[in-house]
Amino acid sequence: MDIKKCVVLGAGTMGGGIAQLLAQNGIETVLTDVRGDIVQGALNKIKKGLAARVEKGKMTEEESAGILSRISGTTGLEAAAGCDFVIEAVLEDVSLKKEIFSKLDSITRQDVILATNTTACSLSEIASAVKNPDRVIGMHFFNPPVVMKLVEIMPALQTSPQTVERTRAFAESLGKEPVVTLKEGVAGIASRVLAALLNEAVWVLEEGIGSAADIDKAMKMGANQPMGPLELIDLIGIDIHLAKTETLYSKLGDARYRPCYLLKKMVAAGYLGRKSGKGFYDYSQIPPVPTKL
Template sequence: MQVETFGVIGAGQMGGGIAQVAAVNGMQVILHDISTEFVERGMAAITKNLRRSAEKGKITDSEVQGILDRITPSTDMTRMKSADFVVEAASENEEIKFKIFSRLDEVCPPHAILSSNTSSIPIGRIASRTRRPDKIIGMHFMNPVPVMKLVEVIRALSTSDETYRTTVELAEKMGKTPAVASDFPGFIANRILLPMINEAIFCLFQGVGSKESIDTVMKLGMNHPMGPLALADLIGLDTCLAILTTLHQGFGDPKYRPCPLLRQYVETGWLGRKTGRGFYQY
């Protein structure tokens, strides 16, 4: 299937990044969020990123404008009726995603593929809320989307071969490298990453080391580009907690139990970079 119009639900850091990459690669994009403020903020971030690329000589000023012209801001979900492929990039909350997919199922044309950028929620669970389970798939981008090459492609039991092939081809068209994961909580990336981050938080919680020492050990000892606590701040501590909760509930295994310190930070409103305070101050 040819994807000409690409829809994105959610104009935040992930959604905006996905919309930018799709537009850079020639697709017409509909960028939707629940308020004009959120959409304008997302468009401003995309514009800033593109202008930075122009300043570095990677693209021209005219190319910047051309890319922006391919993105249509929206607060009306019915605009997705013209989309061939939609990526949902809303909050990591099951009920929110279920409502979005139910609405997209009503609005989008029968041929449209609906995908989720969820980092942990099983795709089959989302697919069951629609009348097109064969056209539901996971398309999990990494943050920051314009830079990171990986896209996890997650097939539910009901996902058709055509949907899978179209999604893989689309990821490649967007300059990404697809990696296929089975439909288990957390998939591959976060089933490995979040327990590591959680253990780093336990080390801080139990006084094994300071945040600086913990991050330094992982950067210099394991050659990670960023320490796990700084990475948690970048991801968002609320998102980390949501993923760990999904893993814990999905597998019933105590090894996925979120550290009490993580829960305390989230309840305090210290969510990381997006609030100016997490394990570090910004």
Template sequence: MTDTTIDFPNIGILGFGTMGAGIAQVFAASGRHVIVLDTDQTRLDAGVASVSAFLDDGIRRAKVTEQDKAEILGRIQATTAVSALYGVDAVVESVSENAEVKKAALIEVAGVVGADTPILTNTSALSVTDLAAQLPNPGRVAGLHFFNPAPLMRTVEVVRALQTAEDLVDRLVGLVDSLGGKDPVIVKDRPGFLVNALLMPYLNDVIGELDDELATAEDIDLAVKLGLGYKTGPLELLDMIGLDVHLHATEAAYAATLDPRYAAPPLLRQMVAAGRLGNKSGDGFRTTATTSDTEKN
């Protein structure tokens, strides 16, 4: 049963993709009841399977138990009916990183949930202030930005839009603290917020270095990991994030700032146009057939 002594005991989530599934798992693991909305049953089934597979890996690593898995999955309800979100204590949006798609989803949900129900977005680069402006009572809108994979990454950015009520910011800090193993960071609503404002230019520079044949993809990742102490190389990270996701994010940041650091490198556009999106397509900077063959030698 949901623990009614915790804040936001019932959470609605929009989108059951990679991020939505991870966020749903995090909230369910904290004892909250989670209702995930997506467009069709196939996507819902894939989301449940993703959570189940992640927990199975945790069981193999002795991080969670079979009972933990059963309880977490038991707290997640998947639905295609937006009406099922009526009565939730907050909604977290995690649909495609596209402003018009997000606005349409948020407007639809705002018509179902209570007028004062907090509506939170997991956008990584879009303006929370702009999204809030589309909704009634924009003071209840804020950013709650998890990083991928959500169950493992500690940092959660609490994004204060220009309209966000201060008491909501305080509640969201408390919410993140209650999730276990998460650290809230309050940030302004700026393109890329804090982490991605630093990350996007770095990743764009790395793509440029690869395109200039400064080194192979493997050697670039190896040099960054060994030279800077990073756990994951930048091209490995791009494949995990999804090249299309990074393209949308960096394009949004560039459109908002006209800062050349955010301009998408030509190679990134070409990769996305070719359908080479990274891990999700099985073909990216480090997941291509050529790379795999090279790594075997």
């Protein structure tokens, strides 16, 4: 397959990482967002990350310069004209994604695959915004896209087998290990299974059965997990995890995804996790209110 130039829409956490991955694999990449300062911020972040790798001896100056020379930034969607593959990674909002896909329909060549990195928006609904929906597909990267090996390739109802195969081959050419879902689910396999597991860990904390540290220790030592579930929620972002479980709960109506009230309280209080914000470990240091049975 001859994919020489790609556009990545959305220069946030995922879009920036996907753009870097593509450029690292020799693809000319255009990164776009709604504002120039957002694009510039993403380009600066990529530059800083590469400089750190050069400093650690993991990459040469020339390799880093080559990667940076293949990424350009802009605003608007016009950059999609002349591209061979589109990856959309804008906010998780199905109306916004449909609006963008409808515009891309007239900007791009008809043989260009339009991939969305959505976690849980309906792929078939996004595809419905395009005249030729068999070229729309879910291509779900994991954070950080440069490091994580898995890419879930998720066909919509309308996606053609050719689009699936071309996307799978493209993911492999990027050094990824694709998994192709047999049909569209509410989210990909990893997101769905993981959300239930992570949610259960919060319930165990909420019920006062174990401390955050012991819940994570139990899952690391007893289930061979590389990271504890609460540590992982902190890394993903408590607000992002909450939004995901709320979506799964509303779409599946299954109690396994009912978000724990503790999550809502923590988000309302500004406990956002990630590396900088307070997370489950800060929370668990707040002494519980004594209860009498």
